Amino acid sequence: MLVLNGETFNLGDYDAASAEMQRFLSACSSSADPTIAGKTVSQWERDWTNRRPLTDNFSDLRESVGVYRAWFEGSIVYIGRATEWSNGGFRKRLRDYTRQGDGNRQSPAGQLMYLNREVITINVLVTGRDRDAAFAAHHLETILIAKYNPPWNIHGIDAEGR
Secondary structure, three states: OEEEOOEEEOOOOOOOOOHHHHHHHHHHHHOOOOEEOOEEHHHHHOOOOOOEEOOOOOHHHOOOEEEEEEEEOOEEEEEEEEOOOOOOHHHHHHHOOOOOOOOOOOOHHHHHHHHOOOOOEEEEEEEEOOHHHHHHHHHHHHHHHHHHOOHHHOOOOOOOOO
């Protein structure tokens, strides 16, 4: 559930086609700058880190949670979130895309991240190190996906990104 400017939305997983998501996107477009965890989206976006290779270790972020953006060929292609503050944070989430095995590559986006892991760069937006921060990351991710419309976040893409 997400509250935006006093209105409640039950979004569940990101599904661009759902009526509830369409209602949410409409509310976002009519809101100059939605607020999450006491900060506007514009304020949050000032905190993006410098881009790093996806193959980086990210050990400095093992207890931090938040949102990440994947860049490929100069464009944002995917927005995701890391929410397990007590189980590896960003480090665990981003390493899922680079290690052997297919645990995180059952979706086309996960497959694309793995296939392009050597050239993808990542920047992160840390929301904190606790349950509230994970909650904020979930909502921030939804708004940023709506804002940037990254191609690999779209349901129905194939493993070639189409």
